[in-house]
Amino acid sequence: MAAASKRERPVYNPAVLRWARERRGIEIEEVAARLHQVESRIQAWENGTDVPTVNQARMLADLYSRSFIEFFLDQPPAVKEPDLVPDFRSHRGAKVPREDLALKDIQYWAEAQRDNALDLYDEVGDTVPQFPEILACTTGADPEEVARLSREAMDFQIEAQLSLKSSELNRFPSILRSRIERLGVLALKNTALRDLGARGMCIAQFPLPVVVFGNEAPTAQAFTLAHELAHLCLHVSGIISPLSATSSAIEGWCDRFSAAFLMPRSAIVARAGAIPAQPQASISDGTLATLAGTFRVSQHAMLIRLVHLGYVQQSYYWGVKKSQFEEQEANFQSFGRADYYGTRYRNALGDLYTGLVMEAWSNGRITNHNAAQYMGIKNLQHLNDIRDHFG
Secondary structure, three states, rough: OOOOOOOOOOOOOOHHHHHHHHOOOOHHHHHHHOOOOHHHHHHHHHHHHOOOHHHHHHHHHHHHOOOOHHHHOOOOOHHHHHOOOOOOEEEEOOOHHHHHHHHHHHHHHHHHHHHHHHHHHHHOOOOOOOOOOOOOOOOOOHHHHHHHHHHHHHOHHHHHHHHHOHHHHHHHHHHHHHHHHOOOOEEEOOOOHHOOOOOOOOEEEOOOEEEEEEOOOOHHHHHHHHHHHHHHHHHEEEEOOOOOOOOOOOHHHHHHHHHHHHHHHHHHHHOOOOOOOOOOOOOOOHHHHHHHHHHHOOOOHHHHHHHHHHOOOOOHHHHHHHHHHHHHOOOOOOOOOOOOOOOOHHHHHHHHHHHHHHHHHOOOOOOOHHHHHOOOOOOHHOOOOOOOHHO
């Protein structure tokens, strides 16, 4: 019997393979290392003298954040390049093309989910919720007062936050996210933000503005969500900078809003005592930890709040604690297993978006296939898991 002929590999367009790599700003050396190939093999794929296997091509698609099917196109696809929202990251120096492309991809993804959600509102016949006009302001407004109005608008009193048990700390960002969604905000999660040195991204397009937060510690996620809410009050889009005691005018106002929202002045005074005539030179780690735990915030955020209120000197933050906080935050790792596989999709898109998909699907306005596409799911069983657990 003659030996079986070698299975023919698909015919990919080598020009598209090269375009996808260059668009992501990835060097051939990195591709070779990630796929455990020699550099000459990657070059051969891109000049057409060799062809990757299907598994290798799919790995390339994942690495380049492109669709596998694009590799069969006659020419590189025309990709919509959004104008990147303002970048408020205070540490940022010269522009890094690869980093900007990654941020643009996140922004494009977030804007696509907003478009999907608006379509779904139309499908189910619901009115798109409007962000409360009473919260619209400028940086000339008192962040303490706007924070108070925001809590009232979302019906989230400080007592509800303080009453959370220690075991519920990891749920606090989800609780706050749900309250923000009640204001007509699409709250998304994208873990890639952290690797780009960004806390979050805010797209102030109304109705249905979008906030995107990353995979920080739960206490940091809560601060970022409140900070992004401040951006919406200002109607200012942006990439959110790392937490600091000083920053740009807009970021400074948003940080003060976030601190006032999560740690209202009256509640701080009730637990820390009256604000001293002169700030103290330092604060003990134990006292700082106790106050931070009471308000379910990070010690970093709590110390900045105490500095702003006049309890502690700025020099203690800058000279002693800032570097410690930054090292802790850089080393944070998220652990834990999702309750069911579909959780990852629901966590990324939020309950507002997921609820719209489930409603349209349950009412027969969209098909199983449509619902899976809206959720970014390939396995329909994961879609069924979300429906079974959503409520």
